[in-house]
Amino acid sequence: MVRIIDRRYDSKKKSAVNRQRFMRRFKQQIRKAVSDVISGRSIRDIDSGEEISIPARDLNEPHFQQGRGGIWETVHSGNDQFSSGDLINRPPPGGGGGSGGGSASNEGESEDDFVFQLSREEFLDVFFDDLELPNLVRTHLAKLVEYKTQRAGFTSDGVPANINVIRSMRGALGRRLALGAPYASRIHELKAEIERIEDADGADSPELPPLRDELARLRLKIEAIPFIDSFDLRYNNRTKVPKPTTSAVMFCLMDVSGSMDEEKKATAKRFFMLLYLFLLRTYEHIEVVFIRHHTIAREVNEDDFFHSRESGGTVVSSALIMMRDIIRERFAGGGWNIYGAQASDGDNWENDSPGCRELLATGILPFCQYFAYIEITPGEPQNLWREYQKLEDGQHNFAMQRIEQMGDIYPVFRELFKKNLA
Numbered sequence: 001m002v003r004i005i006d007r008r009y010d011s012k013k014k015s016a017v018n019r020q021r022f023m024r025r026f027k028q029q030i031r032k033a034v035s036d037v038i039s040g041r042s043i044r045d046i047d048s049g050e051e052i053s054i055p056a057r058d059l060n061e062p063h064f065q066q067g068r069g070g071i072w073e074t075v076h077s078g079n080d081q082f083s084s085g086d087l088i089n090r091p092p093p094g095g096g097g098g099s100g101g102g103s104a105s106n107e108g109e110s111e112d113d114f115v116f117q118l119s120r121e122e123f124l125d126v127f128f129d130d131l132e133l134p135n136l137v138r139t140h141l142a143k144l145v146e147y148k149t150q151r152a153g154f155t156s157d158g159v160p161a162n163i164n165v166i167r168s169m170r171g172a173l174g175r176r177l178a179l180g181a182p183y184a185s186r187i188h189e190l191k192a193e194i195e196r197i198e199d200a201d202g203a204d205s206p207e208l209p210p211l212r213d214e215l216a217r218l219r220l221k222i223e224a225i226p227f228i229d230s231f232d233l234r235y236n237n238r239t240k241v242p243k244p245t246t247s248a249v250m251f252c253l254m255d256v257s258g259s260m261d262e263e264k265k266a267t268a269k270r271f272f273m274l275l276y277l278f279l280l281r282t283y284e285h286i287e288v289v290f291i292r293h294h295t296i297a298r299e300v301n302e303d304d305f306f307h308s309r310e311s312g313g314t315v316v317s318s319a320l321i322m323m324r325d326i327i328r329e330r331f332a333g334g335g336w337n338i339y340g341a342q343a344s345d346g347d348n349w350e351n352d353s354p355g356c357r358e359l360l361a362t363g364i365l366p367f368c369q370y371f372a373y374i375e376i377t378p379g380e381p382q383n384l385w386r387e388y389q390k391l392e393d394g395q396h397n398f399a400m401q402r403i404e405q406m407g408d409i410y411p412v413f414r415e416l417f418k419k420n421l422a
Contacts, residue, residue, distance in 0.1 A: 023122070027126075030118070030126055031126055034118075034123065034126045148240070148241055149238045149239070149240055149241075150238065150239065150241055151236065151237070151238060152237045152238060152239040153237050154167055154234040154235060154236065154237055155234070155235050155237040156231075156233065156234065156235070157235065158235025158236070158237070159235070162235040162236045162238075163233060163234070163235055163236075164234050164235060164236050167234040168228065168232050168233050168234050169228070169232075171231075171232040171233075171234060172227065172228040172229065172232040175229065175231070175232055176225050176227070179225050180221075180222045180225055183218045183221050183222050184222070186214075186218055187215060187218050187219065187222075190211055190214060190215045190218070191215070193211060194208060194211050194212065194215070197211075248285070248286045248287070248336065248337040248338070248339060248369075249286065249287045249288070249289060249331050249336055249337075249338055249339070250275075250279055250286060250287070250288045250289070250339045250340070250341070251288075251289045251291065251323050251326075251338070251339065251340040251341070252272050252275065252276070252288060252289065252290050252291065252305070252340075252341055253291045253293065253319045253320070253323065253340065253341070253342040253343070253344075254268050254269075254272060254290075254291070254292055254293070254305065254342075254343050254344075255268070255293060255294070255314065255316065255319075255342075255343065255344035255345060256292050256293065256294055256308075256310065256311055257293075257294040257295075257311060257312055257313055257314035257347075258294070258311050258312060258313065258314070259314055259345055259347040260311075260344070260345050260376075264345050264376045264377075266406075267376050267403055267406055267409065268343040268344075268374075268376055269306050270406070270409055271343055271374060271403070271409050271412075271413065272305070272306070272341070272343065273306070274409065274410075274413055275341060275413070275417075276288060276302070278413075278417070288302075289323075289326060290302060290304075290305035291319050291322055291323060292304070292305055292308065292310070292319075293315070293316065293318050293319035293322075294310070294311055294312030294313055294314060294315070295312045295313040295314070295315045295318065296312070296315075296318055297318035297319040297321070297322040298322075299322065299326070313349070314347060314348050314349055314352075315348070315349055315352050316342075316344060316348045316349075316352060316353070316356050316384060317352050317355045317356050317359055319342070320356055320359040320360065320363070320364060321359065323340060323364060324359065324363040324364055327364070327367055332367075337369045338367055338368045338369060339368065339369055339370050339371070340364065340368055340370075340371040340372070341371070341372045341373075341374065341416075342371070342372070342373045342374065343374045343376060344373075344374075344375060344376070344384060345375065345376050345377045345382065346375040346377055346381060346382025346383065346384040346385045347377075347382050347383075347384075348382070348383060348384040350383055353383045353384050353386075353387040354387055356384060356387060356388075357387040357388060357390060357391060360388070360391060360398070361391055361395070365391070365395055365397060365398055368397055369397060370397050370398075370399070371397060371398050371399075372398075372399050372400075372401070372416045373385075373388055373398075373399070373400045373401075374400075374401055374402070374403055374412065374416075375400070375401075375402045375403070376402075376403045377402065377404070378404045378405065381402070385400070385402075388400055399416055401415060401416055
């Protein structure tokens, strides 16, 4: 079978068209390979490229060939083992090329998996495919722009309220002077000629009536020039200049209490790394607020959020109170879309969980576009989960998911932030 590969240059990249066609054709296989790769790599390095492999069987292409009907006689050169009519056994499995495992064999052949190098952009495009923050279509989160009006000269079109009288009259005067200039010059000549004749021959000279008639006609022509024409009108021109503002803020709340062991903290850290990378890649105009809490909540920077080793008891309400206060102090102007995500093992001080539910219901959710709670525990749901469940049915902008093991991070993330196609 003959295969022709187009290797012409396109946009300074070799065979770019073929590469895009390949990725479209094997999209499902590439997405599965990316998912497999994610489970074995750090979220910290997720924004780099990756070398993935696609099984050779998925690359098989249908082709035409002559039928194998009838009787065929084939002569193989160098045959010293078989005679005509002998049956040839199949090659044993595992021989030849392939995975490289097992013992060597002098028989059989196979084909290695196809190794495909994804660039950083291609890898992230596949990884974040079909993801967005909820309610994006209705709130236009990607970039909210405020506009301010400023003067931008004059224009010949507009509404009467925007007419600039001085500029319009200046234009009308200039137009009248330009159109009447030839007539004014001739009128000046006629007046001089009439004065000369009157001084020489008197006011009854027969040469005067034709000159006076011409002078009257010229004056009528000047008076016929419109005082102001629609062509002269000028309007104040005002344009809306975009005044960019940060469009959204994302609150990341993480439980770092003593009940959160290292594995749970690592899972929470990986989830927030994934979320933070998603926000930075997808939305250029967004702020992120990091809040760590045990018995006391603190707003920290990104490095402390992921790497600080401070720990203690568990009072979840401290983080929610801090989030509520920050919203009131810094994001209460009405121009912000507010999102929140909370990760915890759910093991909260029993008397504090009802207060957390009340804080969410009255102090946070009314101001949020979306709030997600992620409980990281392999066992039964904890008391915080049970309290939050009372909010789930009555709040359209609240969602809950559980992560039992590291492999659940990506499916939970996609479920929480999948596109709303409704």
